[in-house]
Amino acid sequence: MLKSLTIKNFTVFSKAEFDFSPGLNVIIGANGLGKSHILKLGYSCSWLWNSSSGGLDLSKRIAGKLVKIYRPDSLGRLVRRGQGHHRAEVQVNFLRQKPNRLSFSFAANSKSEVSLGMILSINGPPTIFFPTKETLSTYPGFASLYRDYHIEMDETYYDLCLALERPLLRGPRYEKARELLDPLEKILGGAVRNENGRFILQQSGNGKLEMPLVAEGIRKLASVAYLIANGSLTDQSTLYWDEPETNLNPLLIVKLAEILVKIAQQGTQIIIATHSLFLLKELDLQLKIAHNQNQQGRFFALAPSEDGVVVQAGNSIEEVEPITALDVEIDQAERYEALVSEVGQAGGKRNA
Amino acid sequence: MPDVVEGKLTFTFPNSWQVVKYDETSFYKKHFQKLGASRCVDIVAFETEVDDQLWLLEVKDYRQNKRTKTEDLFLEIARKVRDTLANLYLAQRHEEADCYDFAQLASRKQTIRVVLHLEQPQKPSKLYPQVVSHTNAQIKLRQVVRVADPHALFCEIAKMPAQCQWTVTSK
Numbered sequence A: 001m002l003k004s005l006t007i008k009n010f011t012v013f014s015k016a017e018f019d020f021s022p023g024l025n026v027i028i029g030a031n032g033l034g035k036s037h038i039l040k041l042g043y044s045c046s047w048l049w050n051s052s053s054g055g056l057d058l059s060k061r062i063a064g065k066l067v068k069i070y071r072p073d074s075l076g077r078l079v080r081r082g083q084g085h086h087r088a089e090v091q092v093n094f095l096r097q098k099p100n101r102l103s104f105s106f107a108a109n110s111k112s113e114v115s116l117g118m119i120l121s122i123n124g125p126p127t128i129f130f131p132t133k134e135t136l137s138t139y140p141g142f143a144s145l146y147r148d149y150h151i152e153m154d155e156t157y158y159d160l161c162l163a164l165e166r167p168l169l170r171g172p173r174y175e176k177a178r179e180l181l182d183p184l185e186k187i188l189g190g191a192v193r194n195e196n197g198r199f200i201l202q203q204s205g206n207g208k209l210e211m212p213l214v215a216e217g218i219r220k221l222a223s224v225a226y227l228i229a230n231g232s233l234t235d236q237s238t239l240y241w242d243e244p245e246t247n248l249n250p251l252l253i254v255k256l257a258e259i260l261v262k263i264a265q266q267g268t269q270i271i272i273a274t275h276s277l278f279l280l281k282e283l284d285l286q287l288k289i290a291h292n293q294n295q296q297g298r299f300f301a302l303a304p305s306e307d308g309v310v311v312q313a314g315n316s317i318e319e320v321e322p323i324t325a326l327d328v329e330i331d332q333a334e335r336y337e338a339l340v341s342e343v344g345q346a347g348g349k350r351n352a
Numbered sequence B: 001m002p003d004v005v006e007g008k009l010t011f012t013f014p015n016s017w018q019v020v021k022y023d024e025t026s027f028y029k030k031h032f033q034k035l036g037a038s039r040c041v042d043i044v045a046f047e048t049e050v051d052d053q054l055w056l057l058e059v060k061d062y063r064q065n066k067r068t069k070t071e072d073l074f075l076e077i078a079r080k081v082r083d084t085l086a087n088l089y090l091a092q093r094h095e096e097a098d099c100y101d102f103a104q105l106a107s108r109k110q111t112i113r114v115v116l117h118l119e120q121p122q123k124p125s126k127l128y129p130q131v132v133s134h135t136n137a138q139i140k141l142r143q144v145v146r147v148a149d150p151h152a153l154f155c156e157i158a159k160m161p162a163q164c165q166w167t168v169t170s171k
Helices: A035-050 A058-070 A142-148 A155-165 A172-188 A216-229 A250-265 A277-293 A324-351 B026-031 B070-091 B100-107 B134-145
Strands: A002-010 A013-019 A024-028 A087-095 A099-107 A127-130 A190-195 A198-203 A208-210 A238-242 A269-274 A297-305 A308-314 B003-006 B009-012 B017-021 B043-047 B053-061 B111-119 B153-155 B167-170
Touching: A002 A035, A024 A035, A024 A250, A024 A277, A035 A058, A035 A087, A035 A099, A035 A127, A035 A155, A035 A238, A035 A269, A058 A099, A058 A155, A127 A155, A127 A216, A142 A155, A155 A216, A172 A190, A172 A216, A172 A250, A190 A208, A190 A216, A198 A216, A216 A250, A250 A269, A250 A277, A277 A297, A277 A324, A324 B070, A324 B134, B009 B053, B009 B111, B017 B100, B026 B070, B043 B100, B053 B070, B070 B100, B070 B111, B070 B134, B111 B134, B134 B153
Parallel strands: A024 A269, A024 A297, A127 A238, A238 A269, B053 B111, B111 B153
Antiparallel strands: A002 A013, A002 A087, A013 A308, A087 A099, A190 A198, A198 A208, A297 A308, B003 B009, B009 B167, B017 B043, B043 B053
């Protein structure tokens, strides 16, 4: 799992440090403050750790992965722009049985290589990135299309499709996975299956439903179910999820929070970015409820400053500021109150 | 039983409590009132026998008084907490202060607790049953006063947390 991430002059950040919880991590902040950038950077590094074969060509592979995940014109575009010559510096600490570190840097004119500091050694556990759009319905043929043609989509979609290609687990590992699958399949109303290259929802009672016919919000949860069932999400893995609340009704957001806390309890690290105050409160609530079971959560609030975006971290939402979604909701209540009192006064005057 | 009246609200504390309306102490009036912007929370209280907590209570009644803009409300509370604690710190060093004994005991309490007691008129609206929602207010309160009390409480007569041993009645 990802233990910490330290960056200098990377995209919108001049200097930032993230110390992650082995359980659930939530990044909040207004649009354009680099939430997805952090998720993607963590993911790229976790992905490299998982597929690492030592130092061979690692420099090129890091550069290549970052370009495919972020899709800038060139690697150097990821260096924070400002006065003087900057180099982007990244240092990542992983933890499995032993600590493992990766550090690298690159300049604004870098194209296909980075300068390596610390190098990864042992192979890390698999990692998953859920982008904001679901992939299950567009899965058939996507991986080969991506391989053979130039498509303007970042590689997180392709990586996710590759993870979905794996067949289902069997034996004791599948039995263990059922602990998470049972509550998920209850929400989904059935089991997710790959039928000749297309995903379907095998409903509990009446037959099957093709994935494009399943509600969009449900499809995301269906992906989670399938990745648990095929062993892509195991203990020690890190799951990155950008705005998991998209397309979900609050009724399902509560369920989503339950599932996220359960997955984290099973030993999978989770790092999400969200705009939803409702999801934020629900996760905070459920983490507090699960506190007795040694469940750890960590919240990161991003805020603009004169010197790039700054991070504030805490173990509950009360410890971090700003929570833009909360301030906006309070402001909305203010405006409602102003309207009501204005109407009340105007009415009073008319009556008088 | 020590009773404290704040507008239409009466706070009744158990017998083992010491309670002071801080704005009314002459120490405050003499040294702090002249600073203008400096104000204290409405009630400072503690239990004298077993409880090792010092309670700072701020009372707002929007049913009676004009509302403060929510953002300003929390800033105001944070400032009042700061000024009350500064006042107590100084009062326990001045033997001549009318609240000297109180401040001495108060300063020995291990934990500082901050409470915002807020009564709001119920709005006939489905979307805004309360203008300041209970959970939002509690998060905001804890954000602003966390250096004093990371578990600050937001109370109203209809929802009194178990930690609060006093009762509140409204005329």
